[in-house]
Amino acid sequence: MIDLLLTVFRYIFLLILFVFIFQLIKMVFRDIKHVQPGGASLRAGPAEIAVQDLAPLPGAAAGLAVLVSSDPGLPSGNVYPLKSGEELTLGRGGRNDIFLTGPYSSVEHAAFFGKDGQFWLEDRGSKNGTYLNDIRIDKPTVLADGDRIKIGDVTMQFVRWSYEVESGNRSGPYKEAKRG
Amino acid sequence: MAFRESGRGYEIKLLVLAGLYLAAGAAAAYLWAGGDPRTYVIGVAAPALAFLLVAVIFQALKFKADPFLLPVVAVLSYTSLVMLYRINQFYAVRQFVWVLAGLAFMFLTTRLFTNYRRLSDYKYIYGLMGAVALIIPIFFGIEEGGAKSWLNFGAFHLQPSEFVKILVVLFLASFMSENRMVLTRDTVTIRGISFPGPRSWGPLLGMWGISLLLLVFQRDLGTALIYFGTFLAMVYVATARMLYIGVGLILFMGGGTLSYFLFSHVRQRVDIWLLNPYNFIELGDRAYNQAYQIVQSLFAIGAGGLTGTGLGGGYPLFIPAVHTDFIFSAITEEMGLLGGVGIIVLYVFFIFRGFKIALESRDDFSKLMAAGLTALMALQSFTIIAGVTKLLPLTGVTLPFISYGGSSLLANFIILGMLLNISHEANAHE
Numbered sequence: 134m135i136d137l138l139l140t141v142f143r144y145i146f147l148l149i150l151f152v153f154i155f156q157l158i159k160m161v162f163r164d165i166k167h168v169q170p171g172g173a174s175l176r177a178g179p180a181e182i183a184v185q186d187l188a189p190l191p192g193a194a195a196g197l198a199v200l201v202s203s204d205p206g207l208p209s210g211n212v213y214p215l216k217s218g219e220e221l222t223l224g225r226g227g228r229n230d231i232f233l234t235g236p237y238s239s240v241e242h243a244a245f246f247g248k249d250g251q252f253w254l255e256d257r258g259s260k261n262g263t264y265l266n267d268i269r270i271d272k273p274t275v276l277a278d279g280d281r282i283k284i285g286d287v288t289m290q291f292v293r294w295s296y297e298v299e300s301g302n303r304s305g306p307y308k309e310a311k312r313g
Numbered sequence: 314m315a316f317r318e319s320g321r322g323y324e325i326k327l328l329v330l331a332g333l334y335l336a337a338g339a340a341a342a343y344l345w346a347g348g349d350p351r352t353y354v355i356g357v358a359a360p361a362l363a364f365l366l367v368a369v370i371f372q373a374l375k376f377k378a379d380p381f382l383l384p385v386v387a388v389l390s391y392t393s394l395v396m397l398y399r400i401n402q403f404y405a406v407r408q409f410v411w412v413l414a415g416l417a418f419m420f421l422t423t424r425l426f427t428n429y430r431r432l433s434d435y436k437y438i439y440g441l442m443g444a445v446a447l448i449i450p451i452f453f454g455i456e457e458g459g460a461k462s463w464l465n466f467g468a469f470h471l472q473p474s475e476f477v478k479i480l481v482v483l484f485l486a487s488f489m490s491e492n493r494m495v496l497t498r499d500t501v502t503i504r505g506i507s508f509p510g511p512r513s514w515g516p517l518l519g520m521w522g523i524s525l526l527l528l529v530f531q532r533d534l535g536t537a538l539i540y541f542g543t544f545l546a547m548v549y550v551a552t553a554r555m556l557y558i559g560v561g562l563i564l565f566m567g568g569g570t571l572s573y574f575l576f577s578h579v580r581q582r583v584d585i586w587l588l589n590p591y592n593f594i595e596l597g598d599r600a601y602n603q604a605y606q607i608v609q610s611l612f613a614i615g616a617g618g619l620t621g622t623g624l625g626g627g628y629p630l631f632i633p634a635v636h637t638d639f640i641f642s643a644i645t646e647e648m649g650l651l652g653g654v655g656i657i658v659l660y661v662f663f664i665f666r667g668f669k670i671a672l673e674s675r676d677d678f679s680k681l682m683a684a685g686l687t688a689l690m691a692l693q694s695f696t697i698i699a700g701v702t703k704l705l706p707l708t709g710v711t712l713p714f715i716s717y718g719g720s721s722l723l724a725n726f727i728i729l730g731m732l733l734n735i736s737h738e739a740n741a742h743e
Contacts, residue, residue, distance in 0.1 A: 135344055138340075138344060139341055139344045139345060139623070139624075139625070140623065142337050142338075142340040142341035142344065142624075143341045143621075143623035143624050143626075144620075144623075145337040145341075146334065146337040146338040146341055146395070146624065146648070147620060147621070147648055147649070147651060147652055147655075149330065149333055149334040149337055150334060150388070150392075150648075150651075150652065150655045151651070151655060152330065153327065153330050153331060153334060153384075153388055154655060154658055154659070154662075156326070156327060156330060157327060157381060157384070157385070157662065160323045160327070160381070161381060164320075164323075203675065225552075225553050226554075234677075236672055236680070239553070240553060240554065
């Protein structure tokens, strides 16, 4: 009798271990379903700012305004100038013009460049992708005024100024961010 | 979000299931080993209710930490209690006390260090405390199992290096989060390849060299290996650069080769691993013991088969130190391949949740600390499971939450508490 009971308990012991593991996995799957990819961006970040009346930066044909960012080194409100014939690189590596620290950024993540009067965005083989208006890009893409660029949990807006203006008439909360 | 509210519900449900697991296992162990029926009742009821109590308090306090870690740890601790009761009732009773103490320490950690970020202000104190805690056993310590890293307190022995692990992670997390920009930015360029400057690395490597030297002196190689691996993992998390991992692995290989030729006890372990361990059984003394241990462990694992011999059906006591380092072999013998794999799945699960916490946390210090503590747990469980199955040379470290031993258990429960804090912090601001 005791032997039988012993055998039964031995198997129940093993059985419950696996019931536990299956329950665990089931609950985690239920949990994961509620989380969407890129969950970091779903968090309430700093309030977005209106870019419509962003004054042009001197000497720049276009600009890149940071809308949403949790990165202290890349505060929202920063505007980076883009010049034709020049490249602006983004990534974790120290050699980039814009230094990203977020967990979803790669060492060499993406680059902006101006060519033939147009501005292009290119993904440099990043692991988590570069999104242009919520579509992941896989080849260099031409940017239009108002395009939204998302890298990890940083959202930026491309602003095109059709004309160059003299310096000194900027207004608003924007500060010119230093490159590099 | 709805699932956040139901998180504590998951936890309680899983803990009830874990309690049934303990009751069934303890019933088998009790039927086989006999003893006082009150031991059975208290041994099952007290831990199961204590874990549930903690979960209920968490719910009342609206603690938003990961709900899966505590139940996983509960099952690991329950497995420990059941196996130890079967191996040696004296150890089981002591472990019972340590599990409850560990749970209390974990709870205190979640209460006292809820605002854990201010811990990053005292990094040099951790460095100093860690160094002192490692130096003391060299002079006042006693040797156990080939490692002179224990302090004798009469009623119990304490192994400071178990706690220094946490201090090392704290120190590295504070240091790296403060200097991360410097670490990631290239400062020296040689032949077109950029390297970080020595200024940012000096203090780090200094601290590192000291702790490694100490560990070599104490002959606690397993711990040294775990420290180094954790360090590499944290560097990778901080910088995302494979270069450091490459350099680290080369350093590790170099150090390993060097210690193979310098230290006879290292050479022995590697030889036993590479060559046929049976050959060493004829040699006397230490080599004999280690080879014998491995051989018995392999026999035990083999004897287990798919579902094991059942609790009490095997002969785990043939393995020396089966209650500490070799407890995984005993589990595999008596619960079979299924039991062994189940335990490994639970560790993998713990590690998965740990890295998830690191990914979700919002600042560098939390991220590095969560990743570091998880890496510590991962490396430790891997090192010892690989050691007893002869996948790697054996290095004596404990199997987290399962091996008999108060220091290791308390340290691991504190790690659990820290992870829960970081998780709570990340979820609370969502």
